[in-house]
Amino acid sequence: MSGPLILGIETSCDETGVAVLEGLEVRSSVLASQVEEHARFGGVVPEVAARAHVEAIRPLAHQALTRAGVHPDQLDAVAVTRGPGLSGALSVGYAYAKSFAYSLGKPLYGIDHMEGHLFAPRLSFPGYEPPAVVLLASGGHSQIVHVKAWGAYEILGGTIDDAAGEAFDKLARFMGLGFPGGPAIDADSVGGDPDAVKFPRAVRDRPFDFSFSGLKTSVITYLEKARENDSLPPRSDISASIQEAIVDVLIEKTFNAVEATGVEIVGAGGGVLANRRLREKLIERAESKGVGLFIPEPSLCLDNGAMIAGVAIEKLNQGAAPDALTLDVDPGMTLA
Amino acid sequence: MRTLAIETATPASSVAIGDGADLRAMSVNVDSRGHVGFLIPAIDFCLNQAGWEPSDIELVAVDIGPGPYTGLRAGIATAQAFAAAVGAQMAPVSSLTVIALRAATGRRRIWPVVDMRRGLVAVAPYRPLPGGVAPDGSPEVVNPQDFKALLESEPSESLVVGDWQALPETTWTGMHRVRRGRPRYPSAETLIEIADMRQRLDKLAGPGDVRPMYMREPDVQINWKSFRSEGAWPSD
Ligand SMILES: [Zn+2]
Numbered sequence: 001m002s003g004p005l006i007l008g009i010e011t012s013c014d015e016t017g018v019a020v021l022e023g024l025e026v027r028s029s030v031l032a033s034q035v036e037e038h039a040r041f042g043g044v045v046p047e048v049a050a051r052a053h054v055e056a057i058r059p060l061a062h063q064a065l066t067r068a069g070v071h072p073d074q075l076d077a078v079a080v081t082r083g084p085g086l087s088g089a090l091s092v093g094y095a096y097a098k099s100f101a102y103s104l105g106k107p108l109y110g111i112d113h114m115e116g117h118l119f120a121p122r123l124s125f126p127g128y129e130p131p132a133v134v135l136l137a138s139g140g141h142s143q144i145v146h147v148k149a150w151g152a153y154e155i156l157g158g159t160i161d162d163a164a165g166e167a168f169d170k171l172a173r174f175m176g177l178g179f180p181g182g183p184a185i186d187a188d189s190v191g192g193d194p195d196a197v198k199f200p201r202a203v204r205d206r207p208f209d210f211s212f213s214g215l216k217t218s219v220i221t222y223l224e225k226a227r228e229n230d231s232l233p234p235r236s237d238i239s240a241s242i243q244e245a246i247v248d249v250l251i252e253k254t255f256n257a258v259e260a261t262g263v264e265i266v267g268a269g270g271g272v273l274a275n276r277r278l279r280e281k282l283i284e285r286a287e288s289k290g291v292g293l294f295i296p297e298p299s300l301c302l303d304n305g306a307m308i309a310g311v312a313i314e315k316l317n318q319g320a321a322p323d324a325l326t327l328d329v330d331p332g333m334t335l336a
Numbered sequence: 337m338r339t340l341a342i343e344t345a346t347p348a349s350s351v352a353i354g355d356g357a358d359l360r361a362m363s364v365n366v367d368s369r370g371h372v373g374f375l376i377p378a379i380d381f382c383l384n385q386a387g388w389e390p391s392d393i394e395l396v397a398v399d400i401g402p403g404p405y406t407g408l409r410a411g412i413a414t415a416q417a418f419a420a421a422v423g424a425q426m427a428p429v430s431s432l433t434v435i436a437l438r439a440a441t442g443r444r445r446i447w448p449v450v451d452m453r454r455g456l457v458a459v460a461p462y463r464p465l466p467g468g469v470a471p472d473g474s475p476e477v478v479n480p481q482d483f484k485a486l487l488e489s490e491p492s493e494s495l496v497v498g499d500w501q502a503l504p505e506t507t508w509t510g511m512h513r514v515r516r517g518r519p520r521y522p523s524a525e526t527l528i529e530i531a532d533m534r535q536r537l538d539k540l541a542g543p544g545d546v547r548p549m550y551m552r553e554p555d556v557q558i559n560w561k562s563f564r565s566e567g568a569w570p571s572d
Contacts, residue, residue, distance in 0.1 A: 045554060047405065047555050048554050050405065050406070051550070051554060054412060054413060054548060057416075058417070058420060058543055061420065062420065072420075091406060091409065095371075095375070095409070095410040095411075095414045096413040096416065097417070098375075098417075099375070099379075099418045099421070100417040100420065100421050102390065102418075103393075103417070103418045104390075104422075105390070325377045325380060326373050326377050328372040329372060
């Protein structure tokens with residue numbers, strides 16, 4: 001395989017990711033996770049994230065290039081997340097990427113983080129091509145997107161309040177399960193009965209939107225009452241029931257979108273896709289509906305530099321103009 | 337050495353290039369939020385003025401703080417990436433030193449001030465030397481009362497420079513042996529000078545040795561007060 005050599009940098013939230021792509025082949029992809037630093041606080045702290053990025057960015061960029069066996073002069077472009085995300089975190093990666101590109105005389109492409117997630121399955125599966133419906137679920141975002149073509153997106157729906165990963169985090173915290181909540185609840189649910197408690201799911205009248213505040217309230221009310229009555233069920237039953245409720249909502253809304261658009265391809269990305277129950281049920285539902293399902297490997301589901309470089313390759317193919325030197329980050333960037 | 341200097345530790349950011357200690361071009365921007373958009377165009381402008389290419393730069397000097405963090409980090413990331421890309425050495429310099437060096441005084445002890453927001457300032461004492469300054473104690477982050485106490489305990493006359501306007505006027509009442517002076521902000525021009533001194537002393541650094549000088553723990557705010565931290569189940 002061959003194609004342009006792109007350095008991709010991602011620092012929008014709590015992972016520093018740097019990768020080198022040659023065409024759609026990932027030559028190297030390295031990541032510094034800050035999970036442990038944020039676990040002390042029970043959530044992502046913007047200032048802590050920005051501090052960790054500035055520590056990690058230079059060694060990671062060096063490592064990604066070395067592992068790929070690529071000299072900076074050989075690069076065709078530098079790609080970096082410009083938004084959406086935490087502004088202090090974004091500005092570390094954006095400043096680094098811009099300076100690196102400028103001093104090497106290479107073009108810089110500022111990429112929408114969400115577009116990176118939408119593109120990520122393409123790096124694992126050549127058959128993943130638009131039109132598709134993509135479920136994005138992580139601690140920072142929950143969206144259902146209709147990818148009509150690369151660069152042409154319609155956000156069909158998303159969360160009205162918390163992101164799916166955030167709902168996991170908050171509920172895990174309430175249950176004393178630690179951070180991040182998704183993996184904690186996933187692990188705790190083993191052997192639990194997912195039908196033990198039927199927690200609420202639907203947002204009425206909005207086929208592609210979801211909300212997790214009702215679930216949160218319901219779980220808290222249920223547990224407080226149970227504690228008062230000294231009738232707390234096994235914790236694994238509650239974990240399994242919470243997980244089932246969140247997973248059901250994500251699946252239902254995704255496949256509502258598949259039906260409405262008539263697409264035959266479903267993609268998925270974001271940290272919540274590491275959840276085993278969600279993967280299981282997505283596979284089940286895709287099979288029964290006869291649509292192709294593309295969930296990339298976990299390292300490409302999480303925030304990473306490869307997906308950002310991937311979008312830049314698509315931009316190069318389309319002859320898109322690089323970022324002006326005067327541009328700054330755009331924390332509120334939106335896809336469509 | 338052909339030097340690029342990047343200064344973003346305070347609301348006044350600046351970029352300069354110099355040949356040794358000789359300033360060749362400079363660009364200044366007084367807008368606390370414009371760092372990322374300002375820096376590269378400013379560097380480009382300065383290099384064009386001198387007729388240099390990025391790859392001509394052999395040394396990158398950068399202010400590592402203390403100072404408000406977002407700008408500081410943008411400056412450091414820009415400096416590190418530049419040095420890494422062109423294979424330049426680095427000179428990390430404290431904002432307090434940059435301000436102190438510009439303070440003109442013969443004998444008074446110099447106290448540069450950087451506004452750290454939330455009612456706090458970073459300060460450090462410097463001793464004037466012929467042609468320079470030397471640190472004369474450790475930098476600290478203090479509130480106005482503590483700074484006043486520090487100055488009152490000074491055995492000799494002192495000169496307060498930097499952003500002392502960030503302090504309340506009452507800080508100066510009764511302080512007869514304290515004078516206030518300029519500059520208010522550090523400048524990349526001074527960084528060029530300091531980088532040249534460091535080079536002569538053979539005290540340059542690699543990009544891996546450069547990190548921000550925060551002097552304060554991160555502000556931590558998690559908006560989940562309605563949630564119990566101990567969890568619903570008794571801890572197991
Ligand atoms: Zn993400």
